[in-house]
Amino acid sequence: MSRNAESTAFRSALEVIRAVEPRVADAIGAELTDQRESLKLIASENYASPATLLAMGNWFSDKYAEGTVGRRFYAGCQNVDTVEALAAEHARELFGAAHAYVQPHSGIDANLVAFWAVLADRVESPALKKAQVRQVNDLTEADWFALRRELGNQRMLGMSLDAGGHLTHGFRPNISGKMFDQRSYGTDPATGLIDYDRVAEAAREFKPLILVGGYSAYPRKVNFRILREIADSVGATFMVDMAHFAGLVAGKVFTGDFDPVPHAHIVTTTTHKSLRGPRGGMVLCQPELADQVDRGCPMVLGGPLPHVMAAKAVALAEARRPDFADYAQRIVDNAQALAEGLLSRGAKLVTGGTDNHLVLIDVSGYGLTGRQAEQALLDSGIVTNRNSVPQDPNGAWYTSGIRIGTPALTTRGLGTAEMDQTAELIHTVLTQTTAGANADGTPSKAKYTLDPGLADKVARQATDLLATYPLYPGIDLS
Numbered sequence: 001m002s003r004n005a006e007s008t009a010f011r012s013a014l015e016v017i018r019a020v021e022p023r024v025a026d027a028i029g030a031e032l033t034d035q036r037e038s039l040k041l042i043a044s045e046n047y048a049s050p051a052t053l054l055a056m057g058n059w060f061s062d063k064y065a066e067g068t069v070g071r072r073f074y075a076g077c078q079n080v081d082t083v084e085a086l087a088a089e090h091a092r093e094l095f096g097a098a099h100a101y102v103q104p105h106s107g108i109d110a111n112l113v114a115f116w117a118v119l120a121d122r123v124e125s126p127a128l129k130k131a132q133v134r135q136v137n138d139l140t141e142a143d144w145f146a147l148r149r150e151l152g153n154q155r156m157l158g159m160s161l162d163a164g165g166h167l168t169h170g171f172r173p174n175i176s177g178k179m180f181d182q183r184s185y186g187t188d189p190a191t192g193l194i195d196y197d198r199v200a201e202a203a204r205e206f207k208p209l210i211l212v213g214g215y216s217a218y219p220r221k222v223n224f225r226i227l228r229e230i231a232d233s234v235g236a237t238f239m240v241d242m243a244h245f246a247g248l249v250a251g252k253v254f255t256g257d258f259d260p261v262p263h264a265h266i267v268t269t270t271t272h273k274s275l276r277g278p279r280g281g282m283v284l285c286q287p288e289l290a291d292q293v294d295r296g297c298p299m300v301l302g303g304p305l306p307h308v309m310a311a312k313a314v315a316l317a318e319a320r321r322p323d324f325a326d327y328a329q330r331i332v333d334n335a336q337a338l339a340e341g342l343l344s345r346g347a348k349l350v351t352g353g354t355d356n357h358l359v360l361i362d363v364s365g366y367g368l369t370g371r372q373a374e375q376a377l378l379d380s381g382i383v384t385n386r387n388s389v390p391q392d393p394n395g396a397w398y399t400s401g402i403r404i405g406t407p408a409l410t411t412r413g414l415g416t417a418e419m420d421q422t423a424e425l426i427h428t429v430l431t432q433t434t435a436g437a438n439a440d441g442t443p444s445k446a447k448y449t450l451d452p453g454l455a456d457k458v459a460r461q462a463t464d465l466l467a468t469y470p471l472y473p474g475i476d477l478s
């Protein structure tokens with residue numbers, strides 16, 4: 001693809017938008033500038049390709065396409081069928097999955113689709129069979145009432161939030177926690193690693209309907225073969241939410257026991273994190289859950305977004321190319337270089353390192369809360385997010401951790417040498433930041449001081465580091 005074509009495409013698009021609402025065109029342009037200038041270490045973000053971005057901005061957005069490929073509730077869906085079928089085919093081939101459902105609008109939506117597919121398969125279907133009816137509308141009022149209670153009385157076992165689990169894995173503030181009676185498994189306080197014997201024990205005691213694997217802030221591989229065995233031993237459905245690390249599965253960095261797809265009954269993911277596609281979600285499953293998964297819309301999802309499914313097809317096609325495996329390996333190499341760089345300078349890391357795309361710094365070693373560290377780094381042009389560490393004394397708001405990830409910077413082309421320089425910048429900012437005090441003299445969890453001159457200097461060094469690796473080198477909006 002010529003760089004000229006990319007520039008022309010985006011420049012023309014902005015011209016068309018500018019004619020209607022120039023402030024939107026300006027904001028889009030400003031967003032590109034901001035993204036180009038910041039050292040983006042947010043573990044859940046990435047940069048989608050120009051082809052992926054362009055596939056979203058078109059008339060597919062105008063189409064209603066409730067239903068599935070070839071079975072729509074609306075007429076005229078033949079072109080939506082083409083892109084949805086393509087996206088699903090690429091997903092099946094890429095991940096070696098029996099079935100792929102590409103309609104979810106986000107990771108949270110994908111999880112809801114999965115939960116209700118499992119509930120339908122394991123709770124609703126048996127109830128219909130027992131009542132000898134084909135569908136819920138045929139149940140008596142009494143049977144329907146009983147079924148609704150039964151649906152709301154199921155159990156889920158997932159990874160605890162402070163060990164790196166996700167809010168949608170049965171935690172009370174999320175709808176999943178209102179649907180399920182939830183227990184969680186944590187990590188070993190000494191090593192920070194998942195203790196599979198403890199998971200097995202919790203499963204035996206709690207007997208969940210669903211055992212959930214997957215995380216958003218755990219820096220290590222997870223053995224999905226063992227988790228499947230645990231699920232089988234208690235008759236649970238094994239679900240894996242690979243939202244964060246789908247790119248590492250796609251790129252064959254996680255194989256064998258560490259690839260969730262052959263081991264889980266159902267796998268959910270986002271498409272915009274390490275997978276580097278459009279903002280969206282996806283469900284992969286074993287054949288026996290396929291029909292229930294395909295009912296995701298309108299069960300829990302609004303109408304499909306055909307323009308995003310088109311972009312998913314493009315991004316998944318990209319992920320099937322050999323250079324994506326190289327990209328995935330570089331993500332991990334970079335995360336390990338960043339971890340090494342931080343450790344060698346004296347930082348404290350949860351689990352002492354990483355074997356995926358993310359590193360969790362325990363910033364209590366610097367005498368800071370996650371919130372203070374996050375803001376000080378931001379002042380210095382380094383974009384990260386604060387995150388709980390296991391048994392976090394500062395709670396989920398202030399936290400004691402900083403989560404950093406390499407998928408985005410790796411897309412730009414930064415390598416292990418630049419990761420060491422990045423570690424130096426982070427360490428400099430965190431050692432030079434001091435925690436502040438409240439008016440009454442008690443330690444503040446939010447206030448901090450950092451010499452603005454130093455912050456500026458680091459921000460310039462961060463910009464210099466990025467200068468060699470332009471973001472979207474083919475796009476010139478000037």
Ligand SMILES: *Cc1c(COP(=O)(O)O)cnc(C)c1O
Nearest residue numbers: 106107108166215216241243270
């Ligand atoms: C990011 C994430 C989600 C949510 O994805 P959204 O697209 O923001 O809805 C769900 N599960 C896990 C494990 C995640 O990391």
